[in-house]
Amino acid sequence: MRTLALTSLTVALPIIALPTTHLRRSNACPADSVLDAPSFTLLALDVADSTVARALTLSGVHNTTVLVANDTDSTPPIAFTMTKGALVSDEASSLIIPTPGGLLEFGDTTSPAAAYCDVYSTSPHGTQYPYTLGVNGDTTSLSICTSSSSNVNVVVFEPTESTSYNQSSCTPVVVHIIQ
Secondary structure, X not given: OHHHHHHHHHHHHHHHHOOOOOOOOOOOOOOOOEOOEEEEEEEEEXXXXXXXXXXXXXXXXXXXXXXXXXXXXXXXXXXXXEEOOEEEEOOOEEEOXXXXXXXOEEEOOOOOOOXXXXXXXXXXXXXXXXXXXXXXXXXXXXXXXXXXXXXXXXXXXXXXXXXXXXXXXXXXEEEEEEO
């Protein structure tokens, strides 16, 4: 019995002593989703009322470039591309991996966030917009909320209490990729 305990300890100690490594967050998109897409625009549809649709564009909020809802038809849509799961815009580099309660921010980075995918709708009833933007495979966690510092509606990942936006104003949306 004592030999078994010593043998177990001898085997376990080197494993315990190994340094821990931080795993890079992987893209959890479905296997049949698309991680590369040429030029497209983004359209947010209200989950409760699909007749409410808003084009998404970029704007400066809190000294950061974020994805916002365009409430007027006068602003031309912004073109985006997706490369290996990274959402990129010529206007502001790539979208940073969102955290719960965070705005969808764009920034200059040498390794764009590979957290996005183009999820194809498999609804048996069909859909007007077959491609949906997924964040780590989730197509249901985005909302449009009123910014607390400017008069724009920002796109938020899993809204929580925040000083950046008014949580009570948040409306769940599904963001579609329009090619």
